[in-house]
Amino acid sequence: MRYLPKSPADREAMLAEIGVSSIEELFETIPAEYRLTRDLKVPRQHSESEVLDQFRAYAGNVASGDAAELATRPASKLFASFLGAGAYRHYRPVIIDSLVQRGEFLTSYTPYQPEIAQGTLQAMFEFQTMICELTGMEIANASMYDGSTGAAEAVLMACRVTGRQAAVVARTVHPEYREVMKTVTQHQGIPITEFGYDATTGRVDLKALDAAITEETAAVLIQSPNFFGTIEDVAAVAEIAHKKGALLIVSIAEAVSLGVVKAPVEADIVSLEAQSFGVAVGYGGPYCGVIACKEKFLRQMPGRLVGETKDVNGKRGFVLTLSTREQHIRREKATSNICTNQALVALMATIFLTVYGKEGIRELAEHNLAKAAYAASTLSAVPGAKQLFTGAPKFHEFVLSTTESPSIWNARLLEEKIIGGLDLTRWYPELGNATLWCATELITRETIDTAAKVLAEGLVEA
Amino acid sequence: MSYPEKYRYAKSHEWLALDGDTATVGITDYAQGSLGDIVFVELPKIGAEFAAGATFGSVESVKAVSDLYTPIGGTVTAINEALNDAPETINSAANDTWIIKLAVKGAELDGLLNATDYAKFVAEETGH
Numbered sequence: 001m002r003y004l005p006k007s008p009a010d011r012e013a014m015l016a017e018i019g020v021s022s023i024e025e026l027f028e029t030i031p032a033e034y035r036l037t038r039d040l041k042v043p044r045q046h047s048e049s050e051v052l053d054q055f056r057a058y059a060g061n062v063a064s065g066d067a068a069e070l071a072t073r074p075a076s077k078l079f080a081s082f083l084g085a086g087a088y089r090h091y092r093p094v095i096i097d098s099l100v101q102r103g104e105f106l107t108s109y110t111p112y113q114p115e116i117a118q119g120t121l122q123a124m125f126e127f128q129t130m131i132c133e134l135t136g137m138e139i140a141n142a143s144m145y146d147g148s149t150g151a152a153e154a155v156l157m158a159c160r161v162t163g164r165q166a167a168v169v170a171r172t173v174h175p176e177y178r179e180v181m182k183t184v185t186q187h188q189g190i191p192i193t194e195f196g197y198d199a200t201t202g203r204v205d206l207k208a209l210d211a212a213i214t215e216e217t218a219a220v221l222i223q224s225p226n227f228f229g230t231i232e233d234v235a236a237v238a239e240i241a242h243k244k245g246a247l248l249i250v251s252i253a254e255a256v257s258l259g260v261v262k263a264p265v266e267a268d269i270v271s272l273e274a275q276s277f278g279v280a281v282g283y284g285g286p287y288c289g290v291i292a293c294k295e296k297f298l299r300q301m302p303g304r305l306v307g308e309t310k311d312v313n314g315k316r317g318f319v320l321t322l323s324t325r326e327q328h329i330r331r332e333k334a335t336s337n338i339c340t341n342q343a344l345v346a347l348m349a350t351i352f353l354t355v356y357g358k359e360g361i362r363e364l365a366e367h368n369l370a371k372a373a374y375a376a377s378t379l380s381a382v383p384g385a386k387q388l389f390t391g392a393p394k395f396h397e398f399v400l401s402t403t404e405s406p407s408i409w410n411a412r413l414l415e416e417k418i419i420g421g422l423d424l425t426r427w428y429p430e431l432g433n434a435t436l437w438c439a440t441e442l443i444t445r446e447t448i449d450t451a452a453k454v455l456a457e458g459l460v461e462a
Numbered sequence: 463m464s465y466p467e468k469y470r471y472a473k474s475h476e477w478l479a480l481d482g483d484t485a486t487v488g489i490t491d492y493a494q495g496s497l498g499d500i501v502f503v504e505l506p507k508i509g510a511e512f513a514a515g516a517t518f519g520s521v522e523s524v525k526a527v528s529d530l531y532t533p534i535g536g537t538v539t540a541i542n543e544a545l546n547d548a549p550e551t552i553n554s555a556a557n558d559t560w561i562i563k564l565a566v567k568g569a570e571l572d573g574l575l576n577a578t579d580y581a582k583f584v585a586e587e588t589g590h
Contacts, residue, residue, distance in 0.1 A: 163507070299502065299522075324527045333529065 084438020147273025229397025259365025278352025
């Protein structure tokens with residue numbers, strides 16, 4: 001049965017039709033003493049995530065019978081996590097899994113007779129459109145494997161566009177993205193040079209960047225928000241890159257940041273990881289990369305591209321366009337050796353973006369911003385802890401420097417079922433005892449307070 | 463299909479007209495017919511140098527992308543920018559639509575065919 005809400009005007013019209021002046025009048029035959037004059041005693045409406053938590057708690061109760069445990073710690077919050085670093089936990093509306101598991105989407109995958117699956121193509125077209133609106137670019141493809149291979153493809157693309165054969169990459173780019181980039185470029189004669197960051201802001205060192213660019217540099221690649229969570233000065237980096245004839249590639253690992261951070265419109269190519277848009281954090285995947293760029297680079301862009309057209313009857317339809325440049329047609333001369341995409345995962349992102357909408361994404365991003373600000377101030381107040389790179393704006397990640405080693409800190413938190421920050425000593429030994437913390441909307445204030453308390457108490461005992 | 467006598471032809475289906483040190487290059491009527499509706503021509507940069515037989519660009523139709531090869535070595539002195547807006551001109555007038563002009567050093571036309579031989583070559587290749 002459908003629930004059709006009625007407006008006051010609808011009610012007026014209906015009452016007028018039957019010649020009654022008010023709804024009260026309809027109940028006149030019931031004696032006043034038997035009529036309810038107050039609101040019903042029902043709980044207030046709940047959000048989707050609250051309903052899920054409640055039912056998970058019921059389910060947990062059935063399974064373990066330990067109601068006392070569940071009363072203090074809802075099942076969905078058994079482990080809280082401060083891990084981010086390219087894999088972000090955000091709330092996933094349940095409609096995502098309901099829709100992507102429909103056979104029409106699940107089985108069409110990456111069709112080789114694509115136009116027969118108009119629904120899939122339309123979803124991809126909408127994905128591309130939303131990515132363009134978010135990134136401020138003119139065109140976007142219908143997905144790459146992930147953010148790291150997308151960044152590597154963006155470098156290859158810049159080489160084709162400029163006719164140059166080298167790239168400079170910031171050390172504030174995700175270390176694993178940089179590793180993938182080197183794997184892809186090392187046998188193609190494309191040397192990658194890295195340049196450093198400013199110790200007070202955590203932003204790229206503009207002087208080091210300027211010195212690193214040569215006449216052979218096809219592209220400068222930065223990440224924003226960068227690996228430390230710091231938002232880069234994209235315009236300043238673009239100016240330096242463009243002055244020397246290099247393209248600017250901006251890699252974005254946390255797509256939700258685009259809800260509040262200005263789109264990197266000064267970039268020539270944007271390489272985005274869309275995992276944050278409704279894709280669960282699995283053990284390494286699946287992820288969903290996407291490349292967006294200025295329209296003039298259209299023919300050098302790798303991957304699938306869905307275009308809008310008209311069918312023989314003049315109706316709106318969708319096609320895979322420019323696929324003559326792809327591997328299955330052009331073999332070794334293809335623009336890229338990518339031979340599939342992440343259609344189903346891109347569909348998850350499309351549904352997520354549709355559910356949240358423009359305002360919703362902004363509110364979500366603001367929520368993350370606020371949580372992280374609270375976490376940063378609370379955790380850096382723990383004795384022996386200090387926040388690094390405070391000289392520049394951040395999104396929802398921050399770096400803490402601690403007197404004790406990250407493993408001691410994290411072991412203490414794990415006892416409270418809290419997963420602490422990522423140990424950075426492996427990639428940035430120069431920072432000493434440093435950890436990268438992420439606070440999304442799924443981290444509660446209570447968890448942040450508990451973490452700070454546990455860490456401070458542990459220190460006293462030691 | 464028409465192959466003017468005044469041109470020389472490469473087996474990779476480009477035509478060439480030599481005027482002093484300047485070579486003008488286009489693709490043959492047979493090439494445009496095989497490709498079908500041409501939607502894009504990728505042109506080289508002026509000043510780029512190519513050896514004979516090198517790839518200097520590509521031509522894209524609705525069904526395929528084919529590389530363009532230089533019938534003769536040289537330096538690009540001009541590109542037909544009108545093709546950026548109207549690549550389909552090649553379909554309607556392949557023999558009159560040039561793609562690039564090259565400054566050549568010493569004309570080495572040995573490997574190229576005359577119109578009659580090219581027509582014969584196409585007939586053999588297509589089995590007609």
